[in-house]
Amino acid sequence: MTLKNIMLTPGPTPLPPSVLEAMSRPLIHHRTAEFGRMFTSVIEDMRFVYRTKGTVLMMTTSGTGAMESAVVNLLSPSDLTIVCTTGAFGDRFVKIHKAFGLNPLVLPFEWGSSVNPEALGVTLKRNKGVKAVFLQHTDTSTGVVNDIQTLSKIVHEESDALVVVDSVSGLAAERLETDAWALDCVVTGSQKGLMNAPGLGFAALSEKAWKVVETARLPKFNFDYQLIRKSLADKETPWTPAISIVAGQAAALKLLRAEGMEACWKRHDALAAHARKLLTEKLGLPFYAKNPANILTGVVLPAGVDGSKLLADILREEGISIAGGQLHLKGKIFRLAHMGYITKSDIDAGVDALARRLVGAKA
Ligand SMILES: Cc1ncc(COP(=O)(O)O)c(C=O)c1O
Structure with missing residues (x-):
């Protein structure tokens, strides 16, 4: 814990x-x-x-x-x-x-x-x-x-x-x-x-x-x-x-x-852009959605990686909760959220934890 x-x-x-x-x-x-x-x-x-x-x-x-x-x-x-x-x-x-x-x-x-x-x-x-x-x-x-x-x-x-x-x-x-x-x-x-x-x-x-x-x-x-x-x-x-x-x-x-709704939407635009830039730089893995929302970024994991174990390890060892894929996507993608009260520094910590474990892995 x-x-x-x-x-x-x-x-x-x-x-x-x-x-x-x-x-x-x-x-x-x-x-x-x-x-x-x-x-x-x-x-x-x-x-x-x-x-x-x-x-x-x-x-x-x-x-x-x-x-x-x-x-x-x-x-x-x-x-x-x-x-x-x-x-x-x-x-x-x-x-x-x-x-x-x-x-x-x-x-x-x-x-x-x-x-x-x-x-x-x-x-x-x-x-x-x-x-x-x-x-x-x-x-x-x-x-x-x-x-x-x-x-x-x-x-x-x-x-x-x-x-x-x-x-x-x-x-x-x-x-x-x-x-x-x-x-x-x-x-x-x-x-x-x-x-x-x-x-x-x-x-x-x-x-x-x-x-x-x-x-x-x-x-x-x-x-x-x-x-x-x-x-x-x-x-x-x-x-x-x-x-x-x-x-x-x-x-x-x-x-x-x-905050106001326009500012709130802009904050989410910026948060999503930050997450995607960092994910691209640090992981370089493909994104899942063709028309991605500002709420989360789905990332496709390399073939040999057990996504469920990866996310369970990150939660147990670092206390960072990241969602996996649902139904047929279980273990194959992760979904990193960037909405609500989530901040840039939360995202940085999550992407760092993923990068440390996925280094060298290719989709
Ligand atoms: C788009 C969407 N619709 C409906 C639901 C269902 O909400 P709840 O799990 O609160 O019943 C969710 C929950 O993740 C959702 O993301």
Whole structure:
């Protein structure tokens, strides 16, 4: 065991001191004016981060719960939807659909690639009456970013479908403009760019999405958006929220407010550029993503290297957490995160640890 850990994982990410302090304060009850003030500040600051004047809902859940909440609140049993997949998280949207008896039209793209806007346009032309198109902003399994602005434009030009975006790893790391890009539902989680512990899910909804919510018939209870919106008017949540994590979120959002979104995105541009320069200089191994996101860099390991052992050794001996590949990429790539409260010096330490062990290895 090491005394100090450096987290370079793409969620959870390290926590700023003010967030740790906020989470360690004595608990307050959630049906009080004090909680109401804190909760309202979280919702208002989330609207700032989402770049929306629309409604933002908060749920006590992980990112997957927020994804599920979008499916069950926007869809009815016979709805036709398109799910664009570029990795593990698009596949998760498909699995959620199937769990609720829906059979989406899956538009798959090779791992490491982004969604091709033309292919989505053609699919929408061939399939009329699509209710919603599901997309990832950034796919954390591969480290790609999708051009959500262009994809949303195509969906709105070709159809009446809702644009539903999983920005669990993208929000507050990559530019995202909920209103300006006409996104209907954007879901996220607290533990990545939002610099908080895991435990909160959020959804931002357009007016058009609300009209659909009011008639959607898939079963739901815990994630019922209409109930959650009703409580929001009373500065409450319908059920007991993760109070300490809400306190952490309020503190983290104060940091993002003070920084401003443009500066936050620029910081992530710089951090990603720093990581990629260093990785190229010190390792010289190929990057995995064709259109890499600012959230992480996926690096392909040389054939003979056991990636799982490499990362386990670095964690055990140096206290540095770096993520490996998921599913068929397990052991074959590593994913070095550069989002949220991760700093240049954290990245330097991680790349140094990798370089010391990989010296001489060639992909
Ligand atoms: C893009 C994306 N979507 C969804 C999820 C699921 O979030 P959670 O693990 O909090 O359920 C993740 C988590 O890594 C993610 O990166």
